[in-house]
Amino acid sequence: MFRTVLGSVHRDLRRFVLPALAVLIGVACVSGSLLYSRSLAEGADRLQRASRPDVSVEVRATGAPAAGGASAVPDEALRRRLAALPGVAAARGTLVGRAFLVARDGTLVGPASGAAGVDFTPDRHGSDPRYALTGGRGPQGPGEAAVDRWSAARAGYRVGDRVRVVVSGEVRSVRLTGVFTVDDPVVAAGGTVTAFDRATARTLFAPAPGAYASVTLAAAPGTAPSVLAERAARVLPAGLEAVSRPELDAEAAAAPERAKLGTLLLVFAGIALFVSAFLVGNTFTMLSAARAREHALLRAVGASRGRVLRTVLGEAALVGAVAALAGYVTGIGVAAALGTLFAPGAGPGAAAPLRPLAPVPLLTALAVGVAVTAAAAYVPALRASAVAPVAALRTDLPAPAPSLRRRTLAGALATGAGALLLAVAGGELAVLAAGLPVLLAGLVLLTPVIAPPLTRVLRAPLRRATGVRGVLALANVRRNPRRTAATAGALTVCVALVSAVTVALSSLSATAARKAGAELPTDLRISAVDFAEVGADTAGRVARLPHVAAVTAVREGSFGLRDGSTLWAAVVDPDAVGRGRLGALTVRAGSLDGLARGVAVTTGLAAAHGWKPGDRLTGRELSAAGVPDGPALDRPIVAVYDGPEALGPALLPESALAGAGAARGGPVTSVLVRAEPGRTEELKEEVRRALDNPLLVVQDRADAQRDAAESFGPLLSVLYAMLSVTVAIGALGVANTMGMAVFERVREIGLLRAVGLDRAGVRSMLRVESVVVSLLGSGLGVLAGGAAGVAAVSGQPGAVISLPWLSLAAFFAGAAAIGLLAALGPGARAAALPITRAVEV
Numbered sequence: 022m023f024r025t026v027l028g029s030v031h032r033d034l035r036r037f038v039l040p041a042l043a044v045l046i047g048v049a050c051v052s053g054s055l056l057y058s059r060s061l062a063e064g065a066d067r068l069q070r071a072s073r074p075d076v077s078v079e080v081r082a083t084g085a086p087a088a089g090g091a092s093a094v095p096d097e098a099l100r101r102r103l104a105a106l107p108g109v110a111a112a113r114g115t116l117v118g119r120a121f122l123v124a125r126d127g128t129l130v131g132p133a134s135g136a137a138g139v140d141f142t143p144d145r146h147g148s149d150p151r152y153a154l155t156g157g158r159g160p161q162g163p164g165e166a167a168v169d170r171w172s173a174a175r176a177g178y179r180v181g182d183r184v185r186v187v188v189s190g191e192v193r194s195v196r197l198t199g200v201f202t203v204d205d206p207v208v209a210a211g212g213t214v215t216a217f218d219r220a221t222a223r224t225l226f227a228p229a230p231g232a233y234a235s236v237t238l239a240a241a242p243g244t245a246p247s248v249l250a251e252r253a254a255r256v257l258p259a260g261l262e263a264v265s266r267p268e269l270d271a272e273a274a275a276a277p278e279r280a281k282l283g284t285l286l287l288v289f290a291g292i293a294l295f296v297s298a299f300l301v302g303n304t305f306t307m308l309s310a311a312r313a314r315e316h317a318l319l320r321a322v323g324a325s326r327g328r329v330l331r332t333v334l335g336e337a338a339l340v341g342a343v344a345a346l347a348g349y350v351t352g353i354g355v356a357a358a359l360g361t362l363f364a365p366g367a368g369p370g371a372a373a374p375l376r377p378l379a380p381v382p383l384l385t386a387l388a389v390g391v392a393v394t395a396a397a398a399y400v401p402a403l404r405a406s407a408v409a410p411v412a413a414l415r416t417d418l419p420a421p422a423p424s425l426r427r428r429t430l431a432g433a434l435a436t437g438a439g440a441l442l443l444a445v446a447g448g449e450l451a452v453l454a455a456g457l458p459v460l461l462a463g464l465v466l467l468t469p470v471i472a473p474p475l476t477r478v479l480r481a482p483l484r485r486a487t488g489v490r491g492v493l494a495l496a497n498v499r500r501n502p503r504r505t506a507a508t509a510g511a512l513t514v515c516v517a518l519v520s521a522v523t524v525a526l527s528s529l530s531a532t533a534a535r536k537a538g539a540e541l542p543t544d545l546r547i548s549a550v551d552f553a554e555v556g557a558d559t560a561g562r563v564a565r566l567p568h569v570a571a572v573t574a575v576r577e578g579s580f581g582l583r584d585g586s587t588l589w590a591a592v593v594d595p596d597a598v599g600r601g602r603l604g605a606l607t608v609r610a611g612s613l614d615g616l617a618r619g620v621a622v623t624t625g626l627a628a629a630h631g632w633k634p635g636d637r638l639t640g641r642e643l644s645a646a647g648v649p650d651g652p653a654l655d656r657p658i659v660a661v662y663d664g665p666e667a668l669g670p671a672l673l674p675e676s677a678l679a680g681a682g683a684a685r686g687g688p689v690t691s692v693l694v695r696a697e698p699g700r701t702e703e704l705k706e707e708v709r710r711a712l713d714n715p716l717l718v719v720q721d722r723a724d725a726q727r728d729a730a731e732s733f734g735p736l737l738s739v740l741y742a743m744l745s746v747t748v749a750i751g752a753l754g755v756a757n758t759m760g761m762a763v764f765e766r767v768r769e770i771g772l773l774r775a776v777g778l779d780r781a782g783v784r785s786m787l788r789v790e791s792v793v794v795s796l797l798g799s800g801l802g803v804l805a806g807g808a809a810g811v812a813a814v815s816g817q818p819g820a821v822i823s824l825p826w827l828s829l830a831a832f833f834a835g836a837a838a839i840g841l842l843a844a845l846g847p848g849a850r851a852a853a854l855p856i857t858r859a860v861e862v
Contacts, residue, residue, distance in 0.1 A: 027339070036764065039757035040304040040394075041344040043297040043750045048348025048390045050290035050746060053355025055382040058286070060356065060375050064209070069273040071204035075111065075150045076266060077240035078250045083262045093260025094232040103236055106252050108244030114233035116140040118226030119552060120215040121716055122168060123185040123192075124176040129715045131172065133552045135212020137205070138188060140222035141167060149201075152216055156180050157199030160218045167199040172213040186215055187716050188225050190549065190556030190689070286359065289743040292518065294393050296747045299511035300754040301397035305337065306507065307761045309405040320410035330406040337398035338391050345390025352386065353377045425469050425502070432466025435459050443808050448816030457809040461517055464801045465510040469502030472509075472797060479793065487789055490782050493773070494789035497762075498797075504758065509798030511754035512839070515747045516802025516832055517809070522740045523828050524810025530730045531823035532814065537729035541722045542605030542665045543571075544701045545708065547692040553716040555689040560594070563692060566707050568700035571604075573597035574689045578673055581649035582640035586630070588654075590620070590671035592678060598668075603695055605668060610634050611660035613672075619659035621672040627661045634658050642678070652678065667691065748835075751798070756843035759791050763851045770851050780852035787848040792840035799836030803829055 080095050080103065097114065104112035120138025122130040129136075141149050141159045148154060152167070157180035160166050166186060168178065178184055182197045203214055217225065228234060240249045246265040253263035264272075309316070316329050356375055439460025446452040464471075476495040483491030498505050547563070549555045560574035573594035580588045595616040597603050606613065609624055611634035620638055627633065636658045642651025654677065662672075696704040701721055708719050720728065763770070770783060778786075807824065814820045 036304065036308060036761055037340050039753050039760065040297075040301045041340050041347075043300045043753050043757075044294075044341055044344035044390050044394055045348040045351060046746060046750055047290065047294035047297040047393065048345045048386050049351035049355050050293050051287065051389050052349045052352030052382050052386040053359060054286035054290050055385060056352060056356035056375055056377065056379070057359040059379060059382065060360070065206065065273070066270070068204055068206050068209055069270055072206065073151055073237065075113065075239045076237040076269070077244075077246040078238040078253055078266065079235050079264050079269060080238070080253055080257065080261055081235040081264065083260055093258060094228050094234075095236040095261060096229075096232045099257075099261075100233065100236045102256055103238060103253055106238075106249070106256070108241050108249050108252065109238050110241040111239040113142055113237050113239075114140075115235045115237055116219075116222040116226040117234045118188070118222075119554075120166075120213075120217075120225075121187040121553060122172055122176060122213045122215055123187065123715055125178075127713070127715055129550075130176045131212045132210070133550045133716065135207045135210050136552070137207045137212065137214045138186075138222070138226060139214060139216050140219050140226070141216035142219055149216075152201040152203050152214075154199050154201045157197070160195075160198050160216060160221070162218060163221045163224075164195050165198045165218065166195040167201055167216040168197060169203050169205075169208050169214040170200040171208055173197070173200045187553070187714060190554040190559065190714075190716070192714050286743075289746070292514075292744075293746050293750055294389065296511050296514055296750045296754075298393055298397035299507060299514070300750065300757055301337070301394050302401060303504065303507040303754065303758060304761065305333065305398040305401035306404075307504065307758070309333070309401045312405065313408050316405050316408045317410055320408065326406040329408075330402050333402035333405050334395055334398060337394045337402070341391040341394030342387065344394070345387045348390060349383055349386040352382070428466050429470050432463045432470070434463070436463030436467060439463050439805075440808070443812040446812045446816065448813060450813075453809060453813055456812070457517065457521065457805065460805050460808070461514055464805055465506055465513060468506035468509055468513075468797070468801065471801070472502050472505050473499050475797060476793070483789065487785060490778075490786040491789050494786045494793060497766075497786075497790050498793050505794055505797070508755055508758040508794050509801070511751040512795055512798030512836060513802040513805070515744070515751040516799045516836065517806035518747065518802075519741070519744050520803045520806025520829065520832060521809040521813070522737065522744065522806075523825055524807050524823075525813040526733045526737050526740075527823040527825040527828070528810065528814040528821060530733045531821040532817065532819065533729035533732065534726040535821055536819060537725040538722050540665050540667050541720070541725045542667055543603055543693040544696040544721060545694040545705055546667075546720050546725065547694065547708065547712070548690070548718050548720070550716050550718060555692060555717065556714075557689060559689065559712065559717070560692045562711060563694055563708055566704065566711055568697045568704045568707065569694060570697050571597040571602035571695040573603065573693050575667065575691045575693060576678075576689050578678060579643040580638075580640045580651075580654045581643050582638060582654075587643070588620075588638065588640065588671055590673040590677075591668050592673050592675055593668070595674040595676075597693075597695075598672060603693065605693070606662045606664040609661045609663060611658070613660045613662070615659040616672060617674050617676065619657045620654075620677075621660040621662055622658055623670045624661055624663055626670040627658075632658055632661075634661060667693070748839075752839045752843060755791055755795055755839060756846065758794070759787060759844050759847040760850070762790075763787075763847045766851075767854060770854055771856050774854075774856045783852045784844075784848035787851060788841055788844040791844035791847075792837050795836040795840030795843070796833060799833055803832055 080099070082093050082095075095114065100112050100114050103109060116139065118138040119136050121133065121136040124130050139152070141152060143149050143159050147159065149159065152159075152169075154167070155170055157167070166184070168176075168184070173179070176184075178197055180197055180199060183194055184197050186193050186195055201216070205214055208214055216222075223231075226234070238249060238253060240246055246267060250263040250265040250268075257263060319329055319332075320326070353375065439456050439458075439462070442452055442456030442459060446456055476499045480492060480495055483495060487494075547555065547559060555574070557574075560572050563569060564572045576592040578590045578592045580590070582588055593616075595613075598606070599614045599616050611621070613621055622632055632638075634657075637655065638658065639653075639655045641649035641653055644650050656673075656677070694704070694708070705719055705721060712719070718728075773783065773786075774780075807829070811822055815822065
């Protein structure tokens with residue numbers, strides 16, 4: 022049997038090239054994703070082991086409040102007790118926060134998500150084991166700092182330069198006293214590490230006066246980390262825990278963030294393999310039809326149905342194995358490309374070197390390639406084994422096609438079920454993930470029924486445009502509806518995914534733009550980029566500028582009321598909000614002029630609680646742990662109003678948090694500014710110049726809407742890049758079908774040539790056929806994908822459905838281009854067939 026398989030594959034080698042190429046691409050995506058994910062995981066494990074080399078045990082908060090309701094934090098007294106434990110070589114209090122390094126040109130160095138501020142704790146030799154100095158010295162005062170060597174090189178800084186660092190929204194100018202090396206995940210991800218002396222770091226980053234983020238213990242020689250963790254746990258108060266280094270490493274290895282990118286890449290690789298299965302199945306279906314007489318002869322000379330089935334599956338397994346091996350080799354290059362695509366700004370040590378001979382990715386690639394190919398070929402192989410021996414005595418007249426009744430019924434049920442799932446999805450990802458494949462499966466099953474009426478509609482216009490060639494092309498599309506469905510099915514899946522992504526992100530973009538415009542209550546808003554803060558003095562600095570009519574900082578406050586409910590409020594300057602100076606609120610009852618002594622609530626909140634002006638709200642401010650232990654609240658309701666979410670659902674004056682410190686009310690979330698009439702643009706530039714902070718964003722309404730709409734652009738580009746692989750496989754499917762059709766229709770093409778159709782006519786006929794099939798697949802894909810995209814956002818409050826008609830039209834144009842290109846090679850081969858040889862076949 023093996024010799025028979027080898028002979029069959031060798032004889033039809035040209036017909037297996039494109040399906041093998043499709044499997045190769047899919048396997049390359051899978052193996053590349055696995056290799057890259059493995060490289061990232063190994064790099065992260067190495068960094069975890071190398072970072073904080075002096076840590077054997079970490080003492081930290083458990084996340085649950087200690088007795089009395091306050092969150093426990095390690096302090097200096099605890100650090101000293103831990104340092105006195107047997108087996109402790111050193112006990113270090115760790116201070117960590119956010120410190121953003123600004124380059125010479127005023128831009129931020131590295132991503133905002135990776136800007137760490139730490140404490141530099143020198144030993145008796147003046148060095149810190151975590152931050153090994155390679156130049157200069159450690160910081161020794163509030164006007165000094167040290168920076169990791171890689172970030173300093175990127176920013177162009179040298180020891181002795183003045184550098185700008187943004188901490189807690191405040192821009193600081195410090196002297197760069199030293200540079201150091203550090204094995205830190207933050208730097209590996211392209212971020213920065215800025216170190217301050219212990220006293221300065223305590224002022225900037227301490228979670229509470231005299232407290233640390235954690236205390237780390239270095240074990241003395243001969244003391245195991247687990248033993249030291251047990252000793253430390255005995256002296257810890259409630260709310261703290263001691264975690265050994267092996268446990269810390271295991272936690273880092275199990276972090277869900279590590280698996281997200283690898284999972285996403287594997288999902289798209291799986292989609293590529295799924296589309297490849299269409300191509301493989303179509304190829305073996307056409308081969309089985311062409312070999313019907315051959316299979317019948319095998320049955321006639323004694324081969325069993327199982328023998329024929331195993332022979333066809335053996336061909337598929339052989340093609341899959343060869344494609345999988347080639348795909349794995351290609352996957353090594355894919356892994357390298359992924360390292361460039363997804364980590365363009367990554368720092369040193371972000372990923373370990375690729376290990377191309379790792380057994381798991383290699384075996385997975387082989388198993389996936391063989392399994393997908395064999396599974397896709399199983400149904401055609403089953404049909405081939407069902408050919409009766411008597412068929413060997415028949416002429417070349419094709420057997421009548423089986424009934425489409427059961428297929429049509431199944432397609433109608435699947436289409437209805439998929440449409441119903443999308444209709445009730447309400448934005449739920451799990452329901453969408455189930456509904457779209459079911460809908461696509463139904464449409465693919467229904468394609469043989471959809472294609473004939475479509476070709477009848479196109480018959481008249483194509484006759485006028487292309488003459489008899491178009492009519493012949495439509496007849497070929499209609500003659501084998503199953504093959505048409507299989508060919509169009511791959512493009513249907515590809516275009517559906519692209520359309521779903523495009524419609525969903527276009528709608529999300531439009532929704533975000535509308536929401537951003539509605540949520541900007543004043544002429545200008547000053548906010549911080551993600552992971553950064555607005556300085557507490559920002560509103561005061563802006564208020565001193567010319568052309569400012571009103572300005573207020575906005576913070577969030579939360580209070581536990583006596584009735585058991587929670588009052589969430591925006592804490593504002595009552596002078597700016599009162600007397601309508603801010604111009605953003607509509608008062609329904611009472612007056613905002615008295616906000617300094619009271620509280621204002623929105624109409625929705627008032628209706629929910631039955632509140633009205635004059636009612637008193639009493640309670641206490643909530644701590645970070647949600648415990649009402651802060652300043653007392655006892656204020657009357659002075660106004661009921663309507664306004665944007667940024668100023669709701671209640672308003673409190675800044676005096677409501679007096680005496681508790683700004684931290685109790687949370688950091689400043691934004692600063693709202695109203696300009697003098699006609700001075701908005703001028704004031705916007707004045708604010709930017711005055712603040713001179715790359716982490717602060719100054720926006721008017723148009724800026725907010727534009728930035729919100731454009732925020733989805735990078736995501737769309739990445740998704741398009743991933744989905745382009747599936748589109749390429751879909752194009753291969755069309756080319757494969759057209760190429761095999763030439764082999765099947767040699768006699769037909771010869772007869773057409775004999776009755777007067779020239780070579781150009783043959784090429785034109787195949788082009789029209791290919792374009793029609795491509796447009797059919799893309800049309801169904803746009804329909805299904807558009808429905809899924811709408812369903813993805815329709816459940817969101819205030820969703821705006823935006824159909825990007827130009828993009829959807831471009832998908833049709835792209836499908837037509839795919840059809841034209843796919844028919845070039847087959848058309849040239851068909852036109853080159855000698856008439857005499859074709860007629861004799």
